Amino acid sequence: MKILVTGGAGFIGSNFCHYCFSNEPSSQIEKIVVVDKLGYSGSIENIAGLMGKKNFEFIQADIGDQKRMEQILFEEKIEAIVHFAAESHVDRSIDDPGLFVQSNVVGTYKLLESAFVYFSSLSPEKKERFRFIHISTDEVYGSIPMDGAPTKEGGLYAPSSPYSASKAASDHFVAAYYKTYGLPALITHSSNNYGPRQHPEKMIPHMICNALEEKQLPVYGQGLNVRDWIYVEDHCEGVWKLLLKGRPGEVYHIGKGSGISNIELVKKICALLDTFFPRSSGKSYAELIRFVADRPGHDLRYALDVSKMKKEIGWQAQVDLDRGLQKTLFWYVENRDWVQSVMNKGYTLKRQGLRGTKLI
Structure with a gap:
């Protein structure tokens, strides 16, 4: 299989590449081609360990450059596209919605156009094998009640932020290209x-990095917002299984199937830090927690019904939250040079009461 991975120098995309070369997929992959424009969240360091492999190639390009993407697809004879590339931080989307429209909506549309031009040229046999996997988010469904049932595939879209709205729009374009043009997308x-x-702007690494530097741990509102957390390697395995078994035109939920409030999560992180890297003062890291003004449009709870993945694909997440947090903590402690290089880029928010708030 020859796979094109968009956003492959970003967080989930780079982990997907590392997963493929270190696990079961390695024997089934002829080549992985990563396309990434190397924006603020993409880093060549994320894939540095793969650059010397003969069946791995990195190309710096923008998915919105249709001609370039068509050229890559034809030259590399791609058999599957895994589309991770996206702007993904809600606070950034509040700051600059247009950037998210351009990247997530227009960028996905342009990529779909490139994929369709290429797909149309394939033989019937190769068309049968071709896949386009679009990676989206539970946030497109909006908030659900605390006592509400987890959202099933096909649930009503109700995005709350410019980020989730842009992902919802891109989802609809992907579905339309399957229904209208027959592009085998899921x-x-x-x-x-x-x-x-x-x-490090994201919640878990932000808390880890701040704590290790004895900085405050900012928690929105009262920290009661509930999220389901999945360890990234579990997610990558789920995507790989879908490449092999997923049905075009279908939607699949990938998650752990549990939930925890933000404040409980931060306290878990503090407890791990207290155990493995105690403060010289002898005080708990939890003393650094500070509640801050809530984010505009902050959804209370997300929860996905993940039973379809188990029933149809034979996959379920394996890493529990405590073990995953411990693995994550040690990775950030052992890779402080990587953290510093990313944090040096910085970013300042400007809108919606977030003006002047420094993410990093």
Whole structure:
């Protein structure tokens, strides 16, 4: 299989590449081609360990460059596209919605056009094998009640932020290209990912990095918002299984199938830090927790019904939250140079009461 991975120098995309070369897929992959424009969240360091492999290639390009993407697809004779590339931080989307429209909506449309031009040229046998997997988010469904049942595939879309709205729009374009043009695409909705190589602006690495530097641990509102967290390697395995068994035109939920409030999560991180890297003062890291003004449009709870993946694909997440957090903590402690290089880029928010708030 020859796979094109968009956003492959980002968090989940790079972990997918590492997973493929270190696990079961390695014997079935002829080549992985990564396309990434190397924006603020993409880093060549994320895939540095793969650059010397003969069956791996990195190309710096923008998925919105249709001619370039068509050229890559034809030259590399791609058999599957895994589309991770996206702007993904909600706070950034509040700051600059247009960037998210351009990247997530227009970029996905342009990629679909490139894929369709290429797909149309394939023989019937190769068309049968071709796949386009679009990686999306549970956030497109909006908030659900605390006592509500987890959202099933086909649930009502109710995005709350410019980020989730842009992902919802891109989902609809992918579905339309399947229904109208026959492009063999499928959509995944994932819960919150965490693990190695995640940008330090995201919640879990942000808390880890701040704590180790004795900085405050900011928690929105009262920290009661509930999220399901999936260790990134589990997510990558789920995507690989869908490449092999997923049905075009279908939607699949990839998550752990559990939930925890933000404040409980931060306290778990503090407890791990207290155990493995105690403060010289002898005080708990939990003392650094500070509640801050809530984010505009902050959804209370996301929860996905993940039973379809288990029933149809034979996959379920394996890494429990405590073990995943411990693995993640040690990765960030052992890779402080990577953290510093990413944090040096910085970013300042400007809108919606977030003006002047420094993410990093």
